[in-house]
Amino acid sequence: MSNPLRDMEKPDVIFCIGTNMTEAHPVAATRLKKAMRRGAKLIVADPRRIPLAEIADVYLPLRVGSDVALLGAMAHVIVREGLVNQQFVAERTEGIEALMEHLSTFTPEWAEEITGVPAADIEEAAILYGNAERGAVYYTLGVTEHICGVDNVQALCNLVLLTGNVGREGTGINPMRGQNNIQGAGDCGALPNNYPGFQAVTEPAHQKKFKEAWGVEVDIEKGMTKVRALERCGEKIFAMLICGENTIVSDPERDHCEEALKSLEHLVVIDVFLTETAELADVVLPAAAWGEVDGVFTNTERRPQRVRAAVPPQGEAKPDWWILSQIAKRLGFAGFEWESAKDVFNELCQVSTTYHGLDWDLVAEGKHHWPVPEKGHPGTPVLHIGEFPRGRGLFVTPSYRDPAETIDDEYPVWLTTGRRLAHYHTRTMTGRAVGTQYLVPEELVEVHPDDVESWGLEDDGMAVMTSRRGKVLVKVHATEKSPRGTVFCSFSFNDVPINALTGSGYDPITDTAELKVCPVRLEAANGDS
Amino acid sequence: MSGNTITLDGKTVEFAEGETLYDVARRHGDTVPTLCYDDRLEAFGACRLCVVEVEGSANPVASCTTTATPGMVVRTRTEALEKHRKTLMELVVSENPSGARIDPLRGMASQELAHLAVRYEADGSRFQGKQSGRSHTSDPNPMILRDYDHCISCYRCVRVCAEQEGDYAISVANRGFHTQITTEFGGFLEDSACTFCGQCVQTCPTGALGDKRSMQHQDTPGEVERTRSICPYCGVGCSVDILTKGETVVGVHPAMDGPANEGALCVKGQFGWDWVQHRDRLRTPLVRKDGKFVEATWDEALDRVAEGFAAVREKHGRHAIYAVASGRAPHESAYSVQKFIRAGFQTNQVDNCSRA
Numbered sequence: 049m050s051n052p053l054r055d056m057e058k059p060d061v062i063f064c065i066g067t068n069m070t071e072a073h074p075v076a077a078t079r080l081k082k083a084m085r086r087g088a089k090l091i092v093a094d095p096r097r098i099p100l101a102e103i104a105d106v107y108l109p110l111r112v113g114s115d116v117a118l119l120g121a122m123a124h125v126i127v128r129e130g131l132v133n134q135q136f137v138a139e140r141t142e143g144i145e146a147l148m149e150h151l152s153t154f155t156p157e158w159a160e161e162i163t164g165v166p167a168a169d170i171e172e173a174a175i176l177y178g179n180a181e182r183g184a185v186y187y188t189l190g191v192t193e194h195i196c197g198v199d200n201v202q203a204l205c206n207l208v209l210l211t212g213n214v215g216r217e218g219t220g221i222n223p224m225r226g227q228n229n230i231q232g233a234g235d236c237g238a239l240p241n242n243y244p245g246f247q248a249v250t251e252p253a254h255q256k257k258f259k260e261a262w263g264v265e266v267d268i269e270k271g272m273t274k275v276r277a278l279e280r281c282g283e284k285i286f287a288m289l290i291c292g293e294n295t296i297v298s299d300p301e302r303d304h305c306e307e308a309l310k311s312l313e314h315l316v317v318i319d320v321f322l323t324e325t326a327e328l329a330d331v332v333l334p335a336a337a338w339g340e341v342d343g344v345f346t347n348t349e350r351r352p353q354r355v356r357a358a359v360p361p362q363g364e365a366k367p368d369w370w371i372l373s374q375i376a377k378r379l380g381f382a383g384f385e386w387e388s389a390k391d392v393f394n395e396l397c398q399v400s401t402t403y404h405g406l407d408w409d410l411v412a413e414g415k416h417h418w419p420v421p422e423k424g425h426p427g428t429p430v431l432h433i434g435e436f437p438r439g440r441g442l443f444v445t446p447s448y449r450d451p452a453e454t455i456d457d458e459y460p461v462w463l464t465t466g467r468r469l470a471h472y473h474t475r476t477m478t479g480r481a482v483g484t485q486y487l488v489p490e491e492l493v494e495v496h497p498d499d500v501e502s503w504g505l506e507d508d509g510m511a512v513m514t515s516r517r518g519k520v521l522v523k524v525h526a527t528e529k530s531p532r533g534t535v536f537c538s539f540s541f542n543d544v545p546i547n548a549l550t551g552s553g554y555d556p557i558t559d560t561a562e563l564k565v566c567p568v569r570l571e572a573a574n575g576d577s
Numbered sequence: 578m579s580g581n582t583i584t585l586d587g588k589t590v591e592f593a594e595g596e597t598l599y600d601v602a603r604r605h606g607d608t609v610p611t612l613c614y615d616d617r618l619e620a621f622g623a624c625r626l627c628v629v630e631v632e633g634s635a636n637p638v639a640s641c642t643t644t645a646t647p648g649m650v651v652r653t654r655t656e657a658l659e660k661h662r663k664t665l666m667e668l669v670v671s672e673n674p675s676g677a678r679i680d681p682l683r684g685m686a687s688q689e690l691a692h693l694a695v696r697y698e699a700d701g702s703r704f705q706g707k708q709s710g711r712s713h714t715s716d717p718n719p720m721i722l723r724d725y726d727h728c729i730s731c732y733r734c735v736r737v738c739a740e741q742e743g744d745y746a747i748s749v750a751n752r753g754f755h756t757q758i759t760t761e762f763g764g765f766l767e768d769s770a771c772t773f774c775g776q777c778v779q780t781c782p783t784g785a786l787g788d789k790r791s792m793q794h795q796d797t798p799g800e801v802e803r804t805r806s807i808c809p810y811c812g813v814g815c816s817v818d819i820l821t822k823g824e825t826v827v828g829v830h831p832a833m834d835g836p837a838n839e840g841a842l843c844v845k846g847q848f849g850w851d852w853v854q855h856r857d858r859l860r861t862p863l864v865r866k867d868g869k870f871v872e873a874t875w876d877e878a879l880d881r882v883a884e885g886f887a888a889v890r891e892k893h894g895r896h897a898i899y900a901v902a903s904g905r906a907p908h909e910s911a912y913s914v915q916k917f918i919r920a921g922f923q924t925n926q927v928d929n930c931s932r933a
Contacts, residue, residue, distance in 0.1 A: 053813065053836075053837050054836070070772075072811060073811050073812065073813050074772065074774065074811075074843035074844075075813050075815050075837070075838045075841045075842065075843055075846075076813050077743075078741060078742055078743060078841050081742075081743030082743070084743075085743070224811075224812060224813075225811075225812030226811060226812055226904075227811070227812060227904040227905055227930070227931075228807070228808065228809050228810055228811065228812060228814065228904075228905055229903075229904055229905055229906065229907060229908070229911070230812060230904035230905075230929065230930070230931050231812060232904075232907070232908045232911060233902050233903065233904045233911040233929035233930075233931065234929060234931065235908070236902070236908050236911035236912040236915060237911075237912065237915045237919075237927075238900075238902030238911040238912075238914055238915045238927055238928065238929040239915075239927070239928060239929065240925050240926065240927060240928050241925070243919075244912065244915070249925050258919070258920075262916070262919070262920040264920050264923065265923055266919060266920075266923060267896075267919070267923050267924045267925045269925065270925055271896075271899075271918075271924060271925030271926040271927060271928070272899070272926060272928075273928055273932060274899075274901055274928035274929075274930070274932060275932055277899045277926065277928070284896070284897065285897055285898075285899045285926070286889045286892070286893045286897040286898075287885060287886055287889035287890075287897060287898045287899070288898075288899045288900070288901070289886075289898075289899070289900040289901070289914065289917075290900075290901045291900070291901060291902055291903045291906060291910060291914055292902075292903025292904075292905050292906045292910070292930075293901055293903055293904075293930040295901065295930075298930065313885070313888070313889055313892075314885035314886060314888070314889050316882050316885070316886075319859065320858060320859060321855075321857055321858065321859060322857070322859055322863075326859075329863075329865070330864070330865045330881070330885060331862065331863070331864050331865070331873075331878050331881050331882050331885070332859065332862065332863040332870065333862050333878060333879075333882070334858075334859035334860055334861060334862060335859070335906070337853055337858070338806075338809035338853065338905075339804075339806070339809075339819050339826055339850070339853045340853070341907060342907075343906075343907025343908060343909050343910070344907050344908040344909070345807045345814060345907055345908070346814075346908070347807075347812055347813060347814025347837055348812035348813060348814065349814075349837065351814060351836065351837070352908070353807045353814055353816070353837075354805075354806075354807070355806045355807050355809075355907055356804050356805060356806045356819075357804070358802075358804035358806065358819040358821050358826065359819075359821055359824050359825070359826055359853075359854070360824055362854060362858040362859075362860050363858070363859075363860020363861055364860060364861050364862070364875065365858070365859065365860060366875070367909070367910075368903075368906050368909065368910035368913065368914070369909040369910060369912075369913040371879075372910075372913035372914060372916075372917050373913065374875070374879050375879055375882050375883055375886070375917065376917055376921055378879055378880060378882075378883035379883050379886060379887060379921060381917070381920065381921040383916070383920055384913070384916070384917075386913075389907070389909045392908075392909035392912055392913060393908060393909055393912075395912070396908060396909075396912045414816075414836060415836070469772060469843070469844060469845075470844060470845070472810050472811075472845055472849075476852075477809070477810075477849065477852045478845060478849050478852070479852075480851070480852035480855045480857060481845075481848065481849040481850065481851045481852050482719050482790065482848075482851055483718075483719050483720040483773065483790055483844065483848035483849060483851075484844060484845060484848065484849045486718065486719050486720075487718075487767065487773065487844070558932065559932055560932045561932065
C-alpha cells in the first residue's frame with residue numbers, strides 16, 4: 049500500500065475495485081466503514097454484488113476482465129470534465145500526451161459496450177473520484193489475477209496521476225496483500241529477479257554486494273517464476289523444495305500441476321500438515337507453526353511486526369530457518385550457522401536496503417513502515433511524497449484486450465474465483481478450526497436465481513461445472529450476489545477442486561494466472577455422476 | 578495556570594479541548610468506575626456509575642458524556658457518590674444469578690462487573706426479584722455463547738457491532754425488565770448479519786457473551802498467560818494476544834493497541850486458532866520408502882533431503898533445483914529459503930506463492 053491502514057479512515061472518496069474487502073480483509077473494511085460514517089463516498093467496481101457493493105454510493109458491476117475499458121473511460125471523463133490536477137501533472141508526471149491521444153476513443157458509451165456498466169454510472173464514478181479532495185484507491189487480486197493484470201494496475205495509476213491523489217494523507221493506490229506475510233516473502237528476496245530489499249539480481253552492483261556478503265559466486269541471470277518452473281518440471285527442473293504452500297490446490301491447472309510435481313526426481317515439502325501437496329513429496333519435514341515460532345511478518349502497509357512463540361512446537365517440529373540451516377550444513381554450504389530467528393532477521397537487515405535501519409530489537413516496536421534506509425530513520429508511512437522512485441510518474445496507456453478465453457456456445461458462463469470470510473486459502477488451517485468450518489462446511493457455486501432456473505439447475509442441487517481443462521461436481525447456491533451469466537466459487541475445498549478448471553492464461557509480465565476469468569458450462573448432475 | 582484547567586478532587590489539572598471529565602480523571606490516575614464504557618465507542622452514559630459532582634450542578638453528571646470546560650470544580654469520590662454507586666451496583670448485580678463465577682476465558686472484559694461488585698461489596702441480596710434478558714443458549718454456533726441471564730443491558734455489544742464493525746447485526750428489543758439483546762428476527766446469530774468477529778464477546782463486561790472455543794479450556798489446569806503476536810491470516814496484520822495455559826493454546830484476544838487493528842479482529846483471527854494443536858499436525862519427519870511414508874529421525878530425513886539435492890545438482894546442474902518460499906511463514910523462513918538457493922546452489926531459481 050502506498051498509504052498506511054490508518055489512512056483508510058481519512059479519504060473523502062474511496063474507490064474499491066476487485067476487492068471483496070469485508071470478506072478477504074475484514075478489519076481493513078471496518079476502517080472504510082468508519083470513513084463512510086464520517087461522510088466519505090464509496091465507489092465499488094466488482095462483477096459480483098459483494099457486501100461492499102451493498103453499501104456503495106456508486107456500484108459498477110463490470111463484466112469479469114473488462115477493467116481496462118472501465119478505467120480508461122473514467123480517465124476520459126476526468127479529462128473531459130476538466131478535473132485533471134494540472135499542477136500535479138505538470139510537476140510530477142510525464143507521458144500525458146500519449147495518454148490524451150488514446151483517451152478520446154475511450155468514451156463511456158464505448159466502455160458500456162464492453163463492461164456492461166451504464167455509461168451514466170461510469171461518468172458519475174469518474175466525476176466523484178475526480179472531484180475528491182482526498183481520493184484513495186484500494187484493490188486486491190480482482191485487479192491483478194488477469195492476463196492484463198499489469199494493464200489494470202497501470203490504468204488505475206493513470207486515474208491517480210491525473211487527479212494527483214498520491215503522496216498525501218488519505219489518498220494513494222493501495223493493493224491489499226492477501227496472506228499474512230506475502231509482502232514479507234517478497235521483501236526477503238524470495239523472488240526470481242530480486243535479492244532481499246527488491247535489489248535486482250541482474251544489476252552488477254547488487255551481484256557484487258551479495259557476493260561479498262555471502263562469500264560465494266552468485267548467478268547473474270534471473271530465475272524462473274514458479275509458474276514457468278512448474279511448466280518445466282521433468283525437463284529443466286528436477287528437484288523442488290516447497291515451503292508452506294499447498295500448490296496443487298491453490299494453483300491453476302491442477303492436473304498439470306500434479307503431473308509436474310510427480311515428474312520431479314526429488315520433492316521436499318516443509319509444512320505444518322500433510323497437505324495434498326506434501327502427499328506427493330519424497331521427504332516431508334514438520335514445521336513449527338504460528339504460535340510456536342519467533343519471527344517477523346510484514347503486513348500490507350509495509351509494517352514489519354514481531355510474532356512470538358507462546359507454546360513449544362508440536363512433536364519434533366522445528367522452525368523453517370533451522371531446517372534450512374541443517375540441510376545447508378549437510379551440503380557443505382557456509383553462512384547458515386544461525387542460532388536463532390534473531391540472527392536470521394538481523395542478517396536480512398544488513399543486506400536489505402528497505403530494512404537496513406531496522407533490527408530485531410527495533411522491529412519489536414512495530415512502528416516502522418519500510419523503507420527504513422538507515423538507523424534512526426523514522427520509516428516511510430506514505431510513499432511517493434514529492435517524488436516517485438523513477439522520478440516522474442509515467443502515464444502508460446493500456447489497450448483493452450479480451451480475457452484469454454471468452455464465453456461461447458460450449459462454455460457460455462463466466463466463472464470467477466476468490467475467497468470467503470470463513471476460510472483461508474486451501475483450508476489447511478480454517479478447515480481444522482471448529483468455528484470457521486462450522487460456518488462454511490462445503491463449497492457452493494453461487495448462481496443467480498434466474499440462471500438456476502433457466503439452466504435447469506436446482507438450489508441446493510448438484511451440478512457438473514466444466515471448463516476446457518476439467519470438471520468438478522459442486523452444490524448449487526442460488527443468490528443475487530452473482531450477476532446473471534457469471535458464477536462464483538472459492539478454491540478452498542480440495543474435494544471441489546476449482547483449480548482443475550482454471551489456468552486459461554497468464555499475465556505476460558508477472559506470470560500471474562487469470563484466476564478471475566474462466567469460461568465454463570453448468571449442467572444438473574444426474575444421479576451419481 | 579490558566580486556560581484549560583479544572584479542579585479535580587482539589588487539584589488543578591489541565592485538559593485538552595474536547596476531553597470528557599472521565600478522560601481527564603483517568604489520565605490523572607483516578608479509577609472512576611464504569612460498565613457501559615469502551616474506549617473505542619461513543620460515550621453512552623447509561624450505567625451512571627461514572628457520575629461525578631460538578632459545582633453549580635444540582636445533580637451528579639455522567640463523567641463520560643460531560644466535556645471539561647475551564648474552571649470546572651469536579652469531585653469524583655465523595656461519600657454521596659460512593660453510596661450512589663454502591664446502590665447502583667447492587668441493582669446491577671441483582672440481574673446476575675447470585676454467586677455465579679464467570680470464567681475469565683469467556684472474554685477480555687468479562688471480569689469488569691465482578692471486580693466492581695467486590696469493590697462496592699455488592700452481592701445482589703438487597704434487590705431480588707425480576708431479571709431482564711432470556712438466555713439464548715440454544716444458539717448452536719460453536720463460537721459465541723449467548724448467556725443473557727448475565728446481561729445488564731449496557732449495550733456495549735450492540736454499540737461495538739454498529740460503531741466498530743459497521744455490521745448492525747444485533748439490537749435491543751423492549752425496555753425495562755423486558756430488555757433483550759437480539760438479532761433482527763430473534764433467531765440464531767448465523768441467520769443474522771453477524772460475521773462472528775467476536776467483538777461483542779470481548780467487550781461484554783459480565784461474560785453474558787462468551788467465547789465458546791476458549792471456554793472448552795476452562796478446566797485445563799494452569800494460569801492464563803498472554804503472548805503478543807500477529808494474526809496468521811490475511812495481510813492486514815492485526816495484533817493479538819495468544820492465550821495459553823501451560824503448553825496449551827486456549828484462546829486469542831485482540832490487542833487494543835495493535836496499530837493495524839486497534840482492537841478489532843475477524844472470525845478467522847478471533848476463533849480460528851484451534852488448528853495449531855490439532856491432532857493432524859505433522860510431528861515427525863516422513864520419508865518415502867517403497868512408495869509409502871515412514872516416520873524418520875531428523876538425521877535420516879535431513880540426510881535424504883541433502884542427498885537428493887546433491888544428486889540432482891550432479892546429474893542436471895544447479896539450475897535444475899527450485900524452491901518456493903511461503904507467504905505465511907515468517908521472514909526468517911523466506912530469507913533462509915532464498916539464501917539456500919542463491920548462496921548454496923548459485924542460482925536464482927526461487928519464488929514465493931504470490932502469483933496464485
